[in-house]
Amino acid sequence: MTTDLQAIIEEIHATLSPRTGEGKAADYIPELANVDPKKFGIAVIDLEGRVSKVGDCDEPFSIQSISKVFTLTLALGKHGETTWNRVGREPSGSAFNSIVQLEHENGKPRNPFINAGAIAISDLVMSGHTPREAIGEIVRFVQYLADDAGIAIDPAVARSETATGFRNFALANFMKSFGKLTHPVDHVLGVYFHQCALAMSCVQLARAGLFLAANGKNPLSGHTVVSSQRARRINALMLTCGHYDGSGDFAYHVGLPGKSGVGGGILAVAPGRASVAVWSPGLNANGNSLIGSIALEMLAAKTGWSIFGAPHA
Ligand code: GLU
16 A cells, blocks of 8 residues: 555545535535635645645645634643533534533534534633633634644634524524523624634644644644644544544545534544645535535545554555
């Protein structure tokens, strides 16, 4: 089996490039509909820091729900295991913005990666902070993870989502009615919308996720971000909950912990091997990048990186 990652991702990119534009880019956040649907980038960073990249891999895009991995990490750092008093750890089997389950479960979201759960996590990250301070802390944390001070929020995307985030307002108000949010709803959503509006390239995203592939320590910067146990647990949540009601399908086809965003990005973690980021805006029916998911399936098949078994013969 070849381990020439650059050759592998170039081949995947060449194979799938004619299909970019398939799927449907998110347009419920109007600003996201302005992105060229044919964008396609892949970046892989191994534990020695070797970067393999192809296509639109240096162009920042809206990471949207991928930010939920970073805010969960922050919340766990601040609140430890008590974080789980506020959100569960079970796959939802529902759409990313579903409100149905919340009523049955008394306002406690199933997991930190569906919208309701991530809003509860934003509330936790805020503790002791104004919304502006909390947003600043999230940006600095992601800059620290990626070791890149150039990472910033796209204010147009944050404004666009604030103007049209009716569903998220409904979810947050619903949780507030159950006493499950500490801060005012508009403050919590201000933080949530801004974290989702972080703009990062595939290369920056792969760097930011590298600690999860390396037992909690970023091998490039030398920073210990979390314990190895916590890294394993975050990976477990990404595997079981990272793709909404498509999480089982992603585990079946790709076999790696991953987190998608409606901007068309996916961060995937190959524990002990590499961190991978892909970007292609067209989404499948579950709101996950269509071509990005196929690219990761091809990468996992070609490298034998699935966590579920030995490499193909
Ligand atoms: N900001 C998006 C929302 O709340 C995130 C959804 C996603 O990326 O899956 O609707």
